[in-house]
Amino acid sequence: IDLICKTADNFKRIINQPIKKVPSLRDITIANLFFENSTRTKLSFELAEKRLSADVINFSSGSSSVKKGETLLDTANNILAMKVDIIVMRHPNPGASVFLSRNVNAKIVNAGDGTHEHPTQALLDAYSIREKYGVVAGKKIVIIGDILHSRVALSNIYCLQKLGAEVIGYSNSIPTTP
Numbered sequence: 001i002d003l004i005c006k007t008a009d010n011f012k013r014i015i016n017q018p019i020k021k022v023p024s025l026r027d028i029t030i031a032n033l034f035f036e037n038s039t040r041t042k043l044s045f046e047l048a049e050k051r052l053s054a055d056v057i058n059f060s061s062g063s064s065s066v067k068k069g070e071t072l073l074d075t076a077n078n079i080l081a082m083k084v085d086i087i088v089m090r091h092p093n094p095g096a097s098v099f100l101s102r103n104v105n106a107k108i109v110n111a112g113d114g115t116h117e118h119p120t121q122a123l124l125d126a127y128s129i130r131e132k133y134g135v136v137a138g139k140k141i142v143i144i145g146d147i148l149h150s151r152v153a154l155s156n157i158y159c160l161q162k163l164g165a166e167v168i169g170y171s172n173s174i175p176t177t178p
Helices: 002-015 039-051 072-080 096-103 119-133 151-162
Strands: 029-034 055-060 086-091 107-113 140-144 166-171 174-176
Touching (some): 029 039, 039 055, 055 072, 072 096, 086 096
């Protein structure tokens, strides 16, 4: 997590320059597989990939063979046959990205899966806290909302605790200890 944050520091300087593109992912092809709608996450990934010089293809399940019953594994293998290196996936089913990572020979990035996790959002939140306060360790952080059904809340709990924060959750006005 610290390495990701330090790398983000370097890229933050780059995006504030007149030329915002670097060749870090040149010759890498990334497929964004989004099986549920998400404007901000999808656009954020695509913009980052392009700024890192990756070749990007976007997949939307609404206009694909998924409508005819094609499985997640079939879809991924069809896309990987096009020599894709990385799959960024958003899926409504919890654990879909873990399932895919165990069944295909490619790097899988979880861009949110069901009510399970949204690790990239948690990394962004941890980065923002670190940027504002210098460190995450030792901070007391309260997360309020429907924690049991929020992939962002759950990922934040895991990430922030790993970084040494004390996390308290309030779900439906009942204090919980995550």
